[in-house]
Amino acid sequence: MNTDAPVIPALTPPRRILLGPGPSPVDDRVLRAMAAPLLGHLDPLFIRTMDEIQTMLRYVFETNNRLTIPVSGTGSAGMEATVANLLEPGDEIVLCINGYFGERMYDMVTRLGAKPIRVECEWGGPVDIEKTREAWRTSNAQVLFAVQAETSTGVLQDIAPLREIVDERDGYLIVDAVTSIGAHAIGADRNRIDAVYAGTQKALSCPPGLAPVTFSDRAIAKIKARKTKVSSWYLDTNLLTAYWDSPAGTPRTYHHTAPITMNYALHEGLRMVTEEGLPARAARHERNHRALVAGVEAMGLGMHVAPEHRLWTLNAVSVPEGVDDAKVRARLLNEFDIEVGGGLGALKGKIFRVGLMGAGSTENNVLLLLAALEKCLKAEGFAPKDSGVSAAADFYAQ
Numbered sequence: 001m002n003t004d005a006p007v008i009p010a011l012t013p014p015r016r017i018l019l020g021p022g023p024s025p026v027d028d029r030v031l032r033a034m035a036a037p038l039l040g041h042l043d044p045l046f047i048r049t050m051d052e053i054q055t056m057l058r059y060v061f062e063t064n065n066r067l068t069i070p071v072s073g074t075g076s077a078g079m080e081a082t083v084a085n086l087l088e089p090g091d092e093i094v095l096c097i098n099g100y101f102g103e104r105m106y107d108m109v110t111r112l113g114a115k116p117i118r119v120e121c122e123w124g125g126p127v128d129i130e131k132t133r134e135a136w137r138t139s140n141a142q143v144l145f146a147v148q149a150e151t152s153t154g155v156l157q158d159i160a161p162l163r164e165i166v167d168e169r170d171g172y173l174i175v176d177a178v179t180s181i182g183a184h185a186i187g188a189d190r191n192r193i194d195a196v197y198a199g200t201q202k203a204l205s206c207p208p209g210l211a212p213v214t215f216s217d218r219a220i221a222k223i224k225a226r227k228t229k230v231s232s233w234y235l236d237t238n239l240l241t242a243y244w245d246s247p248a249g250t251p252r253t254y255h256h257t258a259p260i261t262m263n264y265a266l267h268e269g270l271r272m273v274t275e276e277g278l279p280a281r282a283a284r285h286e287r288n289h290r291a292l293v294a295g296v297e298a299m300g301l302g303m304h305v306a307p308e309h310r311l312w313t314l315n316a317v318s319v320p321e322g323v324d325d326a327k328v329r330a331r332l333l334n335e336f337d338i339e340v341g342g343g344l345g346a347l348k349g350k351i352f353r354v355g356l357m358g359a360g361s362t363e364n365n366v367l368l369l370l371a372a373l374e375k376c377l378k379a380e381g382f383a384p385k386d387s388g389v390s391a392a393a394d395f396y397a398q
């Protein structure tokens with residue numbers, strides 16, 4: 001074995017403009033918050049920070065749910081936390097699958113020994129409500145799952161019709177809000193969602209590393225009535241509650257060492273959301289999304305998703321015939337330091353996934369991306385019909 005200590009240069013990553021499916025650009029305020037000195041995870045000042053994070057998360061989820069916490073781990077940890085707590089082995093769950101993340105949930109549910117009932121829907125369209133109703137009616141499932149913001153396709157899902165289906169027998173609704181949180185309204189209470197999970201690295205503009213979740217009181221009652229222990233020790237909400245939400249007067253107890261710095265980041269990211277306010281933040285995301293669409297359509301490119309189902313945070317732009325999307329994306333990265341995503345699964349090579357999330361959803365980014373995209377598409381043999389930048393600038397001038 002070589003015993004010489006390796007000599008490794010310090011990291012010097014460039015400042016990429018992150019306009020892909022996530023992570024999104026992190027505001028300097030959040031980066032500065034992460035440089036603050038560490039507190040211990042039971043320090044009264046850190047506990048106050050935790051309380052403030054919970055208060056702000058309730059605002060963003062639009063809920064009064066007591067159990068509203070950031071799970072340590074990325075969005076997938078939040079995803080696993082919802083089903084690990086709400087399902088027991090053998091339980092049926094109806095899964096609406098209209099993209100990559102529905103498939104991931106299928107995998108997770110299978111590993112828990114629960115019985116997933118798949119409702120296959122088109123990648124690029126919303127959930128098929130009639131098919132879902134049929135699956136619900138013909139199953140014994142108590143739980144239904146859908147993705148509000150399918151990052152793989154750019155589709156926004158309306159929650160209300162899903163709640164209506166679940167209400168046919170007082171069921172439980174789980175929603176993935178990883179790419180909607182902080183941009184599209186979630187309305188956890190208004191939509192009576194029983195468990196929602198999200199991530200920090202999209203429209204909350206923090207680095208990846210925490211998964212905000214919220215559980216309704218009904219969901220907690222269901223978890224408390226389980227016949228079997230939650231199979232995951234790490235994600236068991238019964239245990240997490242003792243650290244995040246012990247009854248008044250009872251000291252918080254250690255569960256696992258909270259990622260202190262990530263919580264600082266989330267605290268500052270959420271402060272920025274509350275300062276801007278949810279309605280203004282939604283309006284900003286919508287406006288920049290519309291400007292981008294005006295630009296790409298002027299260039300002669302299409303959008304993969306019908307206008308009424310489009311996400312503002314993730315724009316699925318169709319790759320023109322004969323163009324190699326990977327080459328265009330490589331040019332954007334190498335020549336402009338801009339990251340955009342490619343399609344996944346059935347949409348590989350067919351769409352560019354352009355993220356306009358949180359601090360990344362700006363007029364400057366839209367105009368820069370359109371200019372850069374035009375240059376890179378031309379270099380790959382596609383002749384844009386018209387100027388995307390001009391069309392977007394006209395949109396902004398309205």
Ligand SMILES: Cc1ncc(COP(=O)(O)O)c(C=O)c1O
Binds near residue numbers: 021
């Ligand atoms: C809709 C959706 N769900 C779940 C996840 C999983 O989150 P993570 O990659 O942070 O684990 C993602 C990540 O992009 C996502 O977009």
